[in-house]
Amino acid sequence: MKTENFLRRRRGRQLDEVERLAIEAALSEPRRLAARQTHVHRGVTVRESTLLLDGLMGRYMIDREGNRQLVALHLPGDFVDLHAFPLQHLDHDVVTLTEVSIATVEHSVLTSLTDALPHLTRMLWFSTLLDAAMHREWIFRLGRLDAAGRLAHFLCETALRLNAIDRSDGLRFELPLTQRDIAEACGLTNVHVSRVMRTLRTAGLFEVDGPRVTVLDRPAAWRVAQFNPQYLYLDDGDATP
């Protein structure tokens, strides 16, 4: 079931059997991609979209000096570049962060599917707007939070998203990112991430042991992050402190 994690535990957004089978049929066989490869280059017309089955991917904007800003982190079940279906080409790069497994759908097939199945279209639309909602939260994070708040916010968000796909109990999870990756997500330097991570650790909010992250004090973490998971549109029960 390649779509098992797609829209998983998103409040009231289940696909019916016909819709799910239609997408499953449209998806290519799973493929593996190595870590740290650019999968979609900005500006290039794309003719298929990618469903992430396993591993992590990211979307990047790059400045003149080559500094990268992560604008989205993608987890299994995310339709990574579905944006490219209405947009036709992307304004940013899509990159693998770990080794990943993906399946793809041709845009021509998506056009047929969306011609025939309007409710499915709205669910696909919804999934891209979930990305937009996360974008907005990232804008808030960068515009209004200090370094500790940004890191805590990033970790709280990731914890709940992984929980929704049963990759976490909401507190403990694997996050195979470097501090540089996290810095690129949070608009900080890797040096400062290292320092602030330690203060979060010594404050008893998080435990970080390599890629293994544990939320030790969720209420306190949510407080410094000013975290309110409403924007993730999760099932009730996954989104209470």
Add this chain to the structure above:
Amino acid sequence: MKTENFLRRRRGRQLDEVERLAIEAALSEPRRLAARQTHVHRGVTVRESTLLLDGLMGRYMIDREGNRQLVALHLPGDFVDLHAFPLQHLDHDVVTLTEVSIATVEHSVLTSLTDALPHLTRMLWFSTLLDAAMHREWIFRLGRLDAAGRLAHFLCETALRLNAIDRSDGLRFELPLTQRDIAEACGLTNVHVSRVMRTLRTAGLFEVDGPRVTVLDRPAAWRVAQFNPQYLYLDDGDATP
């Protein structure tokens, strides 16, 4: 023609006559709203979406101390809260910045329209993804640019967006925002906006006279802003330095 500015000058995204008439018929009579009113409150289930006909609106996230972060600025022709159609409720507030004129569509009508007109659905979808593309650019702006770059970027973006709806020649335009508004968009304080605006003025990049903004040196402005308008998906010709 209430939809005259909707998707105006967006490369290859015109509505056909049937689609345009369908939306026109679905739109309410224009209404006026006073400046600085919250039009949609976060979390409240909304049953209609708003097309902005004239004036400026914004979308805000608010932190614990009441500091606001603008996450989107909306101009005439924008379907301000179309996101709420698939999402059902918003994770942020929608506010009028000036006196505005709006027309609304019931979500129930949008459901019928999108059941019947798949291409129209994809165009509506596209328009929300344009917002998402702008969100990403704002993440980049906040994460990777300094204050001068952020202000220049904000002004360059606004210049081109206003140009697309014939409210500017791409260089000169009215922007009835306070420095506090701009600060809330760019993750800065109003004091710092004041100072950096002056440096942009003395550097000969912009002239700002109350709400009247002129881009004096567009190549230089684009350079400090690291501005690349690809993400606005404008007609060719509107997007060349």
Add this chain to the structure above:
DNA sequence: CGCGATATTGATATAGATCAACTAATGTGG
């Protein structure tokens, strides 16, 4: 074992925040 990538720590520099005073413009009620 040794090498490249990652993380940590220290010293210093700086962009932007904060606090406060002042000015200019706009509006309001008597």
Add this chain to the structure above:
DNA sequence: CCACATTAGTTGATCTATATCAATATCGCG
């Protein structure tokens, strides 16, 4: 029409969070 209040913008002085630069430590791995 004036006195006064309100809002927006400007300028200055100081403070602080984060960047930058540089050295060292640690880890995974061929």
